Amino acid sequence: MALPGTVKKLGPGDLTVGAVGSALDFSGRCTSAQLTWKVDQSDDTPVLDGTTLAGDRTYTATLEASVVQADLTVGDLIDYSWANKGTSVPFTFTPYTGGRSITGTLIVDPLDVGGDVKKTNKHDIKWSCVGEPTLVDNLA
Amino acid sequence: MAGYDVRGACLALAARLSDPAVGLPAGIDPQELSPPCAWITPREIRDPTLGAAATLVVWVYLITGNVDPADAMGRLDDQLDGLLEVVDPADSDDVIDLAASVILPANPTTPLPAYRVAVDLDL
Numbered sequence: 444m445a446l447p448g449t450v451k452k453l454g455p456g457d458l459t460v461g462a463v464g465s466a467l468d469f470s471g472r473c474t475s476a477q478l479t480w481k482v483d484q485s486d487d488t489p490v491l492d493g494t495t496l497a498g499d500r501t502y503t504a505t506l507e508a509s510v511v512q513a514d515l516t517v518g519d520l521i522d523y524s525w526a527n528k529g530t531s532v533p534f535t536f537t538p539y540t541g542g543r544s545i546t547g548t549l550i551v552d553p554l555d556v557g558g559d560v561k562k563t564n565k566h567d568i569k570w571s572c573v574g575e576p577t578l579v580d581n582l583a
Numbered sequence: 584m585a586g587y588d589v590r591g592a593c594l595a596l597a598a599r600l601s602d603p604a605v606g607l608p609a610g611i612d613p614q615e616l617s618p619p620c621a622w623i624t625p626r627e628i629r630d631p632t633l634g635a636a637a638t639l640v641v642w643v644y645l646i647t648g649n650v651d652p653a654d655a656m657g658r659l660d661d662q663l664d665g666l667l668e669v670v671d672p673a674d675s676d677d678v679i680d681l682a683a684s685v686i687l688p689a690n691p692t693t694p695l696p697a698y699r700v701a702v703d704l705d706l
Contacts, residue, residue, distance in 0.1 A: 455635035470634030511632070538633075563674050563703065 457537040457544075458508065460523070460551065466535070469510055469520045474565065476508040478536055478545050478576060504572040506534060506549050512556070512564040520566070521554050528553040531573050547576030592639050592704045593623045596670070600643075605665045609643075614688045618648045618695055619658060621666065622685065628706065629675065639704040640673050646685050646697045655696040663698055676701035 458476050459466040470476075485498035513519045530551050537544040549570040558564030593611045600609035600621050609621035616622055622644040630638040645662040647655050663679070672679060683699040686692075 454631065454633045456633050458633055468634070471632055471636045473633040474630055476633050511630075561671060561677060 451539055451542075453538055456539050456542075457535065460532050460534045460549070462533060466533075467518075467520065467523050472511040472513065472520070474509045474511060476506075476536060476538075479505050479507055481505070502575065504547070504576050506536065506568065506570045506572065508568040510554075510566045510568060512558065512566055515556070521556060524551050524554040527551045534570075534576075543578050543580055545576050546579050548573040587628060587637060587639070587706045589625050589628070589639055589706070592706055593625055593641060596641065596643075596702070596704060597621075597623055599669050600666065605669055607645075607662055607665045613685075616646070616687060617689060618646045618687070619662060620646050621662065622646060622687075626701070637706045639706045640675060641702050641704060643670075643700045643702055644683060644685050644697045645700070646687070646695050649693050649695055652696070659696060659698050663700070666700060666702075670702045670704075673701035673703045675703075 453476070456470060456476075457468060458470045458473050459468045461467050481503050483501045483503070487498050488496040490496055510520060513521070515521055528551055531548050532551055533546065534549050535544050535546050549572050552570060554566045554568065590611070597609040597611060599605065600607040600623075607621050608616070608619070609623055610616050611623050613622050624642050624644070626640045626642050628637050628639055643666060645659055645666060647658040647662070649655075650658070659681075678701075680699040683697040684694040685697045686694050
């Protein structure tokens, strides 16, 4: 059976953090975005009958993005990340407008500020998800 | 494909430079320019964002009349100061070419002294 869907390049899409109605959309400054998974697996256990019991697997997700640094305006992403550091907030990542979205909850870590002089600097965001994000339809 | 407004971004920069506060007559059509002036010409679109924005790189030619070299250099220095009060050189091309020269349609036989600065604009 052939795979459904078509191959697409990332964007245009949306990336927001915060509750519905007050979500901060920073997709306009986001030059890369991805939801990454990491698996932690405990060791397999051999048993007397010669077989092996598979180790437990634990999955964790992280929202990663590169965002162009702005001018520290009140309400921008830096301001938001400092004001909400350590806070669990909802997020939505829509890779392609009109397509499915990824929603979940993540913990905001404060963004670094600065970089090279006379250059447009970027933040590399790595915000850990709380629980597992889910794919949903028709949010964007 | 995103609906990029290259022309609009160039015209917006021209308006900022032409503002009396900066005092540098600027435009995108060399036929409408006479020195001292700035000619803005788009070069490339790069660094697209998830939200369909991007960076437009333009070249700004700072042009002065064909006066003696020392006088031309002084005038171009003043124009460069005015430009750099408004924008920064592009990340991708932050070298300012001091040996550029431009032939404007109004005077097609005479190369005019010019500096060339690459500038990043938001799209």
